[in-house]
Amino acid sequence: MNAIIETHGLSKRYRRHEAVHHLDLAVPRGSLCAFLGRNGAGKTTTIKMLAGLVRPNSGFSSIDGQDSQHLRPEDWQRTGYVSENQKLYDWMRVEELIAFTRRLYPRWDTAFEKDLTQKFSLPLTRKIKHCSLGEKRKLALLLSLAYRPQLLILDEPFGGLDVLVKDEFLAGLLELTQQNEWSVFFSTHDIAEVERLADHVMILEQGRLELTESLPTLQQRFRKVKVFQAQPSDYTIPASLDWEKTEGAFSLVHPQWAAEEESRLREKFGDAVDISPMPLRDIFLSLARSYQKRMS
Amino acid sequence: MNCALALHLLRKDMRWRRVELVTLWVLLAAYAGMPLVPEQLFDSDSGKQWWLLTQYFLVTCTVGLLILLQLDFVQGDHPNLSEGFLKTRPMDGKQFLAAKLLGWFTVAAMPALLAVQLNLALCRLDLRFADHLRVGLRNLLMLLGICGVVSVFGTLLLSRRRAALFVSLLVVSILLLMQPGSQMLWENLSESGLTFWVMEESRMLAACSLALSLGFVLTACILARIRGTSVLILLGMGVLLCVLVRWFWPINLVWRDDHLVAHDSARLDQLKKLTTVKAGGDLWLGDQARGVPSRTTALRIDGESGLEFPEVSAYDVAISMPDGRQYQRSMRPVGLKKLDYAFNPIPQAQTRLDLEGIYPPIKEALGPEAMVKALGLPPERATELREHFSITRPGLKDHSRELGFENLEPVGANLWTHAGGKVTLDWTRVTVQGELPLNVGAHYAHDGHRLEVREVRIVDEHLHLRLSLRRSRSLLHRERAFDSNDRMVLWVANPVRGDLVIPQPLKSGWHPYSLIRDVETEDVEVQCFVLDGGSYSNMAHMDAQWMQQARLYILARQGIGQTEQSFNGDFVTHILQWDYQGR
Numbered sequence: 042m043n044a045i046i047e048t049h050g051l052s053k054r055y056r057r058h059e060a061v062h063h064l065d066l067a068v069p070r071g072s073l074c075a076f077l078g079r080n081g082a083g084k085t086t087t088i089k090m091l092a093g094l095v096r097p098n099s100g101f102s103s104i105d106g107q108d109s110q111h112l113r114p115e116d117w118q119r120t121g122y123v124s125e126n127q128k129l130y131d132w133m134r135v136e137e138l139i140a141f142t143r144r145l146y147p148r149w150d151t152a153f154e155k156d157l158t159q160k161f162s163l164p165l166t167r168k169i170k171h172c173s174l175g176e177k178r179k180l181a182l183l184l185s186l187a188y189r190p191q192l193l194i195l196d197e198p199f200g201g202l203d204v205l206v207k208d209e210f211l212a213g214l215l216e217l218t219q220q221n222e223w224s225v226f227f228s229t230h231d232i233a234e235v236e237r238l239a240d241h242v243m244i245l246e247q248g249r250l251e252l253t254e255s256l257p258t259l260q261q262r263f264r265k266v267k268v269f270q271a272q273p274s275d276y277t278i279p280a281s282l283d284w285e286k287t288e289g290a291f292s293l294v295h296p297q298w299a300a301e302e303e304s305r306l307r308e309k310f311g312d313a314v315d316i317s318p319m320p321l322r323d324i325f326l327s328l329a330r331s332y333q334k335r336m337s
Numbered sequence: 338m339n340c341a342l343a344l345h346l347l348r349k350d351m352r353w354r355r356v357e358l359v360t361l362w363v364l365l366a367a368y369a370g371m372p373l374v375p376e377q378l379f380d381s382d383s384g385k386q387w388w389l390l391t392q393y394f395l396v397t398c399t400v401g402l403l404i405l406l407q408l409d410f411v412q413g414d415h416p417n418l419s420e421g422f423l424k425t426r427p428m429d430g431k432q433f434l435a436a437k438l439l440g441w442f443t444v445a446a447m448p449a450l451l452a453v454q455l456n457l458a459l460c461r462l463d464l465r466f467a468d469h470l471r472v473g474l475r476n477l478l479m480l481l482g483i484c485g486v487v488s489v490f491g492t493l494l495l496s497r498r499r500a501a502l503f504v505s506l507l508v509v510s511i512l513l514l515m516q517p518g519s520q521m522l523w524e525n526l527s528e529s530g531l532t533f534w535v536m537e538e539s540r541m542l543a544a545c546s547l548a549l550s551l552g553f554v555l556t557a558c559i560l561a562r563i564r565g566t567s568v569l570i571l572l573g574m575g576v577l578l579c580v581l582v583r584w585f586w587p588i589n590l591v592w593r594d595d596h597l598v599a600h601d602s603a604r605l606d607q608l609k610k611l612t613t614v615k616a617g618g619d620l621w622l623g624d625q626a627r628g629v630p631s632r633t634t635a636l637r638i639d640g641e642s643g644l645e646f647p648e649v650s651a652y653d654v655a656i657s658m659p660d661g662r663q664y665q666r667s668m669r670p671v672g673l674k675k676l677d678y679a680f681n682p683i684p685q686a687q688t689r690l691d692l693e694g695i696y697p698p699i700k701e702a703l704g705p706e707a708m709v710k711a712l713g714l715p716p717e718r719a720t721e722l723r724e725h726f727s728i729t730r731p732g733l734k735d736h737s738r739e740l741g742f743e744n745l746e747p748v749g750a751n752l753w754t755h756a757g758g759k760v761t762l763d764w765t766r767v768t769v770q771g772e773l774p775l776n777v778g779a780h781y782a783h784d785g786h787r788l789e790v791r792e793v794r795i796v797d798e799h800l801h802l803r804l805s806l807r808r809s810r811s812l813l814h815r816e817r818a819f820d821s822n823d824r825m826v827l828w829v830a831n832p833v834r835g836d837l838v839i840p841q842p843l844k845s846g847w848h849p850y851s852l853i854r855d856v857e858t859e860d861v862e863v864q865c866f867v868l869d870g871g872s873y874s875n876m877a878h879m880d881a882q883w884m885q886q887a888r889l890y891i892l893a894r895q896g897i898g899q900t901e902q903s904f905n906g907d908f909v910t911h912i913l914q915w916d917y918q919g920r
Contacts, residue, residue: 094421114427122425129422132353144345145426 045070045192045224046091051100053086053248060086062248064100068226068241072255073218075235076228077325078245084228085125087245088196091226092122104192118148121185125197127177131170135163135180139187146188154187160209175202182210186217195227199234207231211238236321244325246332256321263324264298266306267291267315282327294319294327342428343436350410350440357409358444361402365448368395369455372856376805377791403445403480404487410441412491434557446484450476453855460856462809463782472809472855475590478546485549492556507572508552511579539590544583551575601897605764614760614904762900770893775802775829775884781891785809788827788891791860798879800829800838800865802889810857829865833886838865 044067051064061083068074078084089095091102093109102109107116130138139158143149158165161179169177178200185193199207211234218225229235235242235256242259244252252259266281269290281293295302306314319327351358371392379388411434416424423433453476454469489505554575558568773779773790780789785808792803804827829838840863 089421092421092425094416094424114429117425117427120425122421124420126420127422128420130349130353141345141349142426145342145428 043070044068045105046074046103046194046226048087048091048102049100051087051090051102052098053083053090053095054098060248061090061097064245064248064250066243066250066253068224068243070224071222072241073214073225073239074227074241074243075239075256076226076243076245077230077232077235078228079329080230081247082245083248084245085196088194088226088228089124091194092124118146118188119191121188121190121193123178123181123185123193123195123198125200127181129169129177129181132168134166134168135172135176136165138169138180139165139184142184143187149188151187153189154183157183157186157213160213161206175206178202179206179210189223191223193223193225193227195225197229198227199229199231207234214238232322232325242321244328246329247336251332252328259324260318260321262296262298263319263327264295264302265317265319265323266293266295267317268306268310269313269315270310273309282331294323296327339432339436342432343439346433346436347440347443350413350437351444353413354406354409357402357406361399361406361445362448364395364399364402365452368399369452369459371395371456371854372459372461376858399449400483403449404483406445407441407484407487408491410445411437411488438557446480450480457809457855460787460807460809461782462785462787462807462856464785464809468785468809471588471590474588475542478543478590481553482546482549485546485552485554488553488556504552504555507555508548511548511551511576536586536589539588540583540586542590543586543588544579547575547582548579551579599766599895599897601766605898605900608764609900609902612762612900612902614902619909758904760902760904762902764897764900766895766897768893768895769890771891773889773891775800775887775889779889783891783893788889790889793884795879795881795884800879800884800887801843802829802840802863802865804861804863806859806861808857809855827863828890828892829887830890831883831887834883836867836883836887838867838887840865 046066046068048064048066051061052059053061064083064087076084076087086095090097091104091109093112096110104112104116104120107113112120130141133141139154143151143154161176161183163176163180163183164172167176169180172180178198179202182195182198185195199210202210214225215238217223225238227239239256241255242252243250254262267290271289272286272291280297281295283292283294285292303316306316374388379385413419414423414433414437424430450473454473457464457469457472485508489508492504551572555568555572558571770783771781773781773788775790775793777790777793780787782788787805787807789805789807790802791805792801794801827840829840830836831838843864844860844862
């Protein structure tokens with residue numbers, strides 16, 4: 042696989058707390074990879090290590106083959122980064138910060154900048170300290186998009202954006218990635234948007250990578266099975282998640298779904314079985330609950 | 338380095354801290370313009386205190402702002418503070434840091450250095466270019482030191498605490514390493530004399546500043562994530578540089594070369610023949626076995642009544658008893674160990690020397706008759722006794738720690754022993770540098786000195802003058818300006834009446850703001866006595882007309898060279914608490 046982001050045995054420890062544990066991941070080039078995980082799973086630490094802002098205790102990470110602790114100016118010409126709480130020079134006006142950042146990039150696309158400014162409805166003459174959280178977030182995104190980077194690393198990009206802007210932003214991002222073959226690696230809690238945007242998913246749990254898979258494969262692999270009759274004594278439940286039993290019915294989440302499994306179930310339960318594909322949100326919840334159970 | 342990028346960052350930082358920068362520039366302008374404020378405005382005690390308070394406030398605010406700006410400029414875009422906004426932009430870390438530092442130096446540090454120079458220039462001291470260079474270099478080094486301290490503390494506060502702590506410990510260790518031990522000082526003093534002391538402060542200042550700025554370089558390396566081996570190599574080179582500077586720094590940053598040199602070897606040969614040195618003094622020895630407390634003091638360079646012995650902890654004393662037996666006792670010096678020199682034929686009294694020293698130039702102003710009248714000296718002595726000397730290096734090189742005593746009768750009485758050595762005499766000649774009328778506001782400036790007449794009055798037929806003496810002096814080096822050994826000697830004379838007047842200082846004190854500036858200002862109040870036949874007299878009638886005729890002469894001492902004089906002499910040794918009965 043041609044990976045744009047790679048890590049090998051990446052670990053970070055803050056005193057006694059291990060934020061990231063021996064992380065091995067590879068983000069395929071040209072993919073929109075969602076980096077999911079609960080609060081405190083180590084997503085932001087991983088992203089900061091990728092951006093060279095935090096030094097790992099052990100392991101190695103690279104962006105486009107370059108050690109992310111020693112990224113060169115030319116690497117940053119091709120990479121955009123927006124952090125969760127991106128600080129901007131709040132004493133500047135919006136247009137001043139755009140002008141300041143523009144000078145740093147020889148390949149800055151002014152037309153694209155204007156386009157984004159209009160799309161995001163940015164108040165150019167307003168001081169940044171007087172802008173709303175959403176406006177600041179949009180400005181930070183603009184500053185990382187306008188030079189058309191090949192890779193975008195976004196830490197919680199949807200936080201603080203209203204529904205309309207979020208929609209616009211997602212549409213724009215999708216359009217851009219399709220046109221330019223960009224790679225986007227983003228962490229988020231907004232799973233509904235991930236389903237729309239991402240084509241690859243990674244789930245981090247307590248600093249460990251629990252899952253890395255393309256979204257279609259993942260969705261194909263997971264099925265919600267509901268059986269409307271009591272569990273027969275001769276029926277062995279396959280390895281499943283979220284197994285629930287009520288009077289005269291039981292349900293489970295099957296993580297390794299295959300066509301043979303469906304025929305086996307139909308053969309056993311006939312019409313009393315309901316098999317449905319799962320949205321990403323439900324898959325994530327099932328997985329999160331299972332991780333939680335395992336940890337406890 | 339990419340200049341466009343450096344300018345771009347500088348413009349951004351200047352806009353960011355424009356209020357602070359403008360405030361700093363205003364404060365610096367106020368500091369630079371301080372000499373233009375008439376001192377008469379603050380003549381009263383409370384006025385002086387307010388003026389001092391204002392200046393302290395000014396200096397404190399300026400230094401505080403410089404530190405704040407350094408923190409803001411260099412550390413303001415630290416990834417921890419900005420969530421990596423600039424760190425994740427196409428910029429090389431080293432280039433970025435260099436641009437930031439250059440920006441801070443250009444808009445904050447350099448104006449500060451210029452303000453100090455301007456302040457000095459406005460004092461109108463007629464300074465040499467070398468002195469301006471010295472002050473500039475000294476302040477630059479001090480600024481580098483402050484910069485290093487601020488960087489280490491800034492890093493300590495922001496991130497990388499362990500690294501910053503390591504750097505600060507390292508810097509402190511280097512500083513401690515460079516502190517000279519007393520033994521080391523002593524050895525150097527014996528070898529190169531006063532020159533060592535003159536350079537010592539400069540070398541310490543340069544080395545300390547470099548060590549502190551090394552702290553800045555190291556923290557910058559840590560922030561820029563330069564490889565450990567490179568940092569270690571840099572550290573090694575830095576330490577080596579500090580040690581080299583500590584011992585071999587060649588530029589005198591602290592002291593001014595006050596003595597103008599007009600070498601006269603022919604006259605020096607003559608003076609060497611004319612001068613003889615005799616030694617004599619007292620040495621008190623106590624029995625070391627009894628633990629008599631002793632005062633051991635390091636060698637003093639000069640003194641009014643003699644020179645002290647070098648620090649010797651114990652003397653081995655051989656004592657011959659009347660019955661022929663001999664004892665070896667270890668004894669230690671007790672009390673002040675003085676060795677007096679007598680210089681012949683030059684009289685020892687300082688006033689006398691001063692009078693004779695200024696004889697030739699004053700003679701030219703007053704005429705021979707007046708000199709006979711004033712000093713009571715025949716004019717032909719002027720050619721013979723026109724130089725003044727001061728002792729720069731007492732050489733007690735062949736002074737032995739072993740003392741032998743004979744004829745111990747009576748025991749405990751004074752004993753004579755012999756001491757020999759060499760002494761270096763610094764010869765100076767007095768020349769008239771300028772003359773001023775006795776008018777308020779009259780001033781004279783030459784070679785780092787400025788004299789201004791502030792007040793002239795006659796009280797009970799005595800002339801009272803209030804003078805303001807300003808001179809360039811480092812904050813690290815202070816001494817009284819109105820000193821007979823100083824380069825500037827003042828004299829008042831009335832050439833019309835042939836009156837020569839001795840100014841006697843009544844009151845003298847520094848201006849308080851001398852403590853925060855590189856200029857020392859001293860207010861001197863003098864009462865003048867007419868000299869008549871070599872003694873003070875109040876007989877001359879001083880009035881307004883006398884004052885109009887009188888002139889204030891400014892004389893300068895010019896060094897003409899050194900002579901080394903050998904001396905031999907006996908001195909009295911006192912043995913304290915010696916009891917031989919039981920031996």
